Amino acid sequence: MDVDDQDQQQQPDMKNGVKVEDEVNPPIIRGTGNRYILPTYKISDKYQFFDYIGMVVSYQLQTNDRAVMLLTDYTENPRPMDGYAAEGTVDPKLIIQGTLWDEHAEGSEKLSLKFGDVVYVRNLAAKSSKSNALELTLRGEKNTRAGYGAEKDMKNARNRPQIELKLSIHQIQLVLLLRKLM
Numbered sequence: 001m002d003v004d005d006q007d008q009q010q011q012p013d014m015k016n017g018v019k020v021e022d023e024v025n026p027p028i029i030r031g032t033g034n035r036y037i038l039p040t041y042k043i044s045d046k047y048q049f050f051d052y053i054g055m056v057v058s059y060q061l062q063t064n065d066r067a068v069m070l071l072t073d074y075t076e077n078p079r080p081m082d083g084y085a086a087e088g089t090v091d092p093k094l095i096i097q098g099t100l101w102d103e104h105a106e107g108s109e110k111l112s113l114k115f116g117d118v119v120y121v122r123n124l125a126a127k128s129s130k131s132n133a134l135e136l137t138l139r140g141e142k143n144t145r146a147g148y149g150a151e152k153d154m155k156n157a158r159n160r161p162q163i164e165l166k167l168s169i170h171q172i173q174l175v176l177l178l179r180k181l182m
Contacts (some may be wrong), residue, residue: 059113067105079134102140
C-alpha cells in the first residue's frame with residue numbers, strides 16, 4: 001500500500017470543511033448550568049435534565065398552570081406523536097410536544113408564541129406520553145412557600161426565565177456551527 005493511500009484512508013470524509021459524520025450526527029453542546037442542549041433525536045432517559053432549542057409549530061395555554069407547545073429542530077423524534085397531521089407545515093415525525101407547568105406556563109403566555117418563533121428552553125426532562133410518544137416537560141417549583149419558584153429573589157441568576165423567545169438567526173447559526181465543530 002502506498003503512503004498516499006494510507007493518508008486518504010485516515011482522513012475523515014469532509015464536506016465544506018465539516019466531517020460528514022458530524023453533519024449527520026452532530027455532537028452535543030452544553031448550555032446554561034452545564035446541561036446539554038439536545039437535538040430531538042438524541043433525547044432519552046440517559047439525560048435527567050437538558051436544554052432544547054426549537055421552532056414553535058404550535059402553542060396553546062390550556063389552563064393557567066399548563067401550556068402545550070409543539071416544537072421542532074428538524075431532527076426526527078424517535079417516538080413521535082400519533083394522530084398529529086398538519087398539512088403544509090412540519091412533518092409530524094419532526095415534532096416533539098413540550099408541556100410547561102405552573103409558573104413556566106404563566107410566564108410563557110406573555111411571550112405570545114406563534115409558528116416560526118425559536119425558543120431556548122432550559123432544564124427540561126423527557127417523559128413518555130400515555131401512547132408512548134416522547135415528550136418534553138418543564139415542571140414548576142414544588143415548594144414555593146419555602147422560597148422557591150416564583151417567590152425567589154428575581155436577582156438570583158438561577159431564577160431567570162426558563163424559556164426565552166426569538167433567538168436571532170445569527171444565534172441559531174452559531175449553535176449549529178458549534179455543533180458541527182465539536
